[in-house]
Amino acid sequence: MNSHNMPTDSIAEPAEASDGLDHSMIEDAVGYRLRRAQLSVFQAFNEAFSSKGLRPTDFAVLLLLTRNQGAKQSEVAEALGIQRANFVAIVDGLEAKGFVERRKSELDRRVQSLHITDAGLTYLNELMPIWQEHEERLLARLGGRQARDQLITLLDRLYD
């Protein structure tokens, strides 16, 4: 039951929502829909990982490092769209938990090479089933793998 499969250019459908307000204009905004969906997915992520006390960003760092051992700290920050100044505290937290290690590069002693530790890998292995279940739930909501691939294609077109 989808009341939105028609282009809504000038003809506004009676978009009465459960709150009794007419959302018809604001729902034409792609950014608004994006934000709502993103908040919903992040909330689901946080609920799934609540027992683990892990933020999406922490998980992303660990995940990135598995295939990029020794990457520069600023490189990882930029890959995740985080400013290097703000990334310091994130690495501090992961290092305090023993999941990540900073090593001074011997080639350029200004840079910190980031390494996921054995403890970090063990931890990540515990996390993977939770993450996969989370992604499976999203997949089910979206209506299958084809729908998910379609969504990713469209999202990538919006990302510079």
Added chain:
Amino acid sequence: MNSHNMPTDSIAEPAEASDGLDHSMIEDAVGYRLRRAQLSVFQAFNEAFSSKGLRPTDFAVLLLLTRNQGAKQSEVAEALGIQRANFVAIVDGLEAKGFVERRKSELDRRVQSLHITDAGLTYLNELMPIWQEHEERLLARLGGRQARDQLITLLDRLYD
């Protein structure tokens, strides 16, 4: 030139990005893609509206009120997913600019009825072309109206 030795435990597509890091795992995360796209779209919105000094939320409030004159303050807040405590300052700002008016309901003197003013409507009319150009640019990036409708359908499936 990538000197990182990465374990290839499963079949990984060669997802070398411009930063030289392997993003193949993290990019499997729907939430991560959603966040990137949302930030990109909000940044584009802010650039388009920068001369007007308007935040996405302010715009959303004005837009909602055009079709919901006299709506309860807490009703509008909830429709936008904003807690009523945090919504106070937003209405304060719009009221200070003369775009919105609070009127005590005579039926229930606890509630504030929100009304967009004539000045608010005039202002919104100036904004509409900017918004429409913004949406047109998104439409072009997505590849047409059908792609946009498809995106919205998929985003709505992720939203409770």
Added chain:
DNA sequence: TATTGTTATACTCTATAACTATA
């Protein structure tokens, strides 16, 4: 008692400037 708007407060996220140590 319960609800609406409000205030106060704290915590996260993000943005910017400036410092340090290296190059």
Added chain:
DNA sequence: TATAGTTATAGAGTATAACAATA
């Protein structure tokens, strides 16, 4: 001079508790 990491700080956005007025 320039760069990587760091510190400090300020601004948003968000979450929670408590209060006054009203129901």
